[in-house]
Amino acid sequence: MARINPLKREDMDDEQAEAFDEVAARGGRLGGPNGIYIRVPELFRLNQEMGDYLRANHLNPRLRQLAAIVAVRRWNGAYAWGAQTRDALNAGIPTDIIDAVNARETPDLDDADDRVVYDAAVELADTGALSDASFEAAKAQLGFNTLLDLIATVGFYAAVSMTVSVFEVEPRAEFPSILAP
Amino acid sequence: MARFEPLNPDHMTPEQKAVCDDLVASRGSIRGPFPVMLHNPGLAAAAEKLGGYARFGSQIEPRLLELAVSIVGRFWGAHIEWAAHSRLAREAGIDAAVIEALEEDRRPDFAREDEAAVYDFLSSLLNKTKVDDATYAACLKALGEPGIIDLMATVTHYTVVSMTLNSFHMSVPDGVETPPFGPGRG
Numbered sequence: 001m002a003r004i005n006p007l008k009r010e011d012m013d014d015e016q017a018e019a020f021d022e023v024a025a026r027g028g029r030l031g032g033p034n035g036i037y038i039r040v041p042e043l044f045r046l047n048q049e050m051g052d053y054l055r056a057n058h059l060n061p062r063l064r065q066l067a068a069i070v071a072v073r074r075w076n077g078a079y080a081w082g083a084q085t086r087d088a089l090n091a092g093i094p095t096d097i098i099d100a101v102n103a104r105e106t107p108d109l110d111d112a113d114d115r116v117v118y119d120a121a122v123e124l125a126d127t128g129a130l131s132d133a134s135f136e137a138a139k140a141q142l143g144f145n146t147l148l149d150l151i152a153t154v155g156f157y158a159a160v161s162m163t164v165s166v167f168e169v170e171p172r173a174e175f176p177s178i179l180a181p
Numbered sequence: 182m183a184r185f186e187p188l189n190p191d192h193m194t195p196e197q198k199a200v201c202d203d204l205v206a207s208r209g210s211i212r213g214p215f216p217v218m219l220h221n222p223g224l225a226a227a228a229e230k231l232g233g234y235a236r237f238g239s240q241i242e243p244r245l246l247e248l249a250v251s252i253v254g255r256f257w258g259a260h261i262e263w264a265a266h267s268r269l270a271r272e273a274g275i276d277a278a279v280i281e282a283l284e285e286d287r288r289p290d291f292a293r294e295d296e297a298a299v300y301d302f303l304s305s306l307l308n309k310t311k312v313d314d315a316t317y318a319a320c321l322k323a324l325g326e327p328g329i330i331d332l333m334a335t336v337t338h339y340t341v342v343s344m345t346l347n348s349f350h351m352s353v354p355d356g357v358e359t360p361p362f363g364p365g366r367g
Contacts, residue, residue: 003317004326033333040327043334046234050227050341057223076310128257128340129347129365135184144185148221151348152228155341162306162340163333166317 002168006035015041023048031172032079033163054153058146061091063117067150068157069093070121073101073179077161082175084157089176102180116141117150124154184349185217196222204229212354213261214345228341235338239331241324243273245299249332250339251275252300255283256307257343258363264353284360295323303336 012020019041024030028048030038037044059067065088072080085098100107109115120138123130130138130151138147163169171178193201200222204211207229211219218225239246247270254262267280279296282289288304291297302320305312312320321329345351347364 004330036330037334040330040334042238043234043331046227046231047334047337050231050337053223053227057221124344124348127365128259128344129363135348145221147348148217148345149224151344152218152224152341155344156337159333159337159340162310162336165311166306166329166333 002170004036004039004167006031006169007038012038016044019044028052032083032169033160033167035169036163036167050156054149054156057149058143059117059149059153061087062093063113063142063146063150064153065091065093066097066114066117067121067153069098069101070118071125071154071157072161073104074122074125075158075161075165076179077157077164078179079164079169079171080157080161081179082171082177085177086175098177102177104180112141120147120150121154124151125158183217183351185220187216188219193219194222197225200225200229207233213265214342214351217345217349217351228338231334232338232342235331235335239335240327241331241335244270244275245295245324246335247273248275248279248296249299249303249335251280251283252303253307253336253339254343255286255362256303256366257340257347258360258365259339259343259346260353260360260364261346261351262339262343263360263363264357284362286362294319298323299332302332306336 007016009017009020016038020030020038029051034044034048037047055064065084068084069081069088072084088098089095097107097109107118109118116138120130120134123134138150142150188197190201197219200219201211203226204215214228215225218228241249247266250266251263251270254266267283271277271280275296276292279289279291289300291300298319301316302312305316324332350364353359
């Protein structure tokens, strides 16, 4: 039982329904924290805009989803784990990588971009910062603009995890992976 | 030494210029994480809007809001965030002893129940990644349901801001003392 239930379309007032329909029409995100945020329509729209940016920026989908699942694992967001691992599979991240992250083991990554994103995401999600060596390695490998987006991605999905945990948003049955304890 | 170059206003793209104008209109200047975020103007624009809501549009009264931002900034060891918002918290009525305890990473001895409720909620969430029923209920009582939803938007925005400030070693303005922790945790 969630602490605040995701609001159903038929229970929304006019302002909530308008915001919901607008975001639904352009293929935006309606589950997880968004089902809570819709109770405050202005916040729902603004959070959606940040999410939209973070799904289309200098990071390619595979790197973005790798960063997202690392942040979600560190911050134990059960709903977010299901949603982000679904997107990770769609972005081409293999199941064994997802399972390793879930088990808090270092995944065996072949690609140099993947390795630097994984290392930076682990450090950022835990300490909120990057050592000199990590910062320089990430900047050299990814470029400045991609690193800037990576940092925002880790921060955002850490907070998405906190949000779904606080409100106890239930993962969906169809999600491909369940967060390990 | 910051790990980035501020943009030269004469060399901004039209998109960067537009976000810059919005920031100056809403906040008076380009501060906090925005000098670096402007390198990716879509990020700066989204953060300006979500942050504008968290800071100016939420249902949380300023005293509890600035306490919350101070707690988040202190947890992540974010210099500018702590320096700016611990001052705003004082101005909004948070006791100096509370700020001193937060700076020293101790649980403050709160005189007001609502401040203790917000602190205990955020402290549990940030340190244990979860909040038990009694702690949740106390925070809900202090803030109300829209308020506790707004609180999570505040945590979201300022977590992104903290990691950005820390990663790019953005320093406090001239004349402001550098906090005795961070950047970052531990």
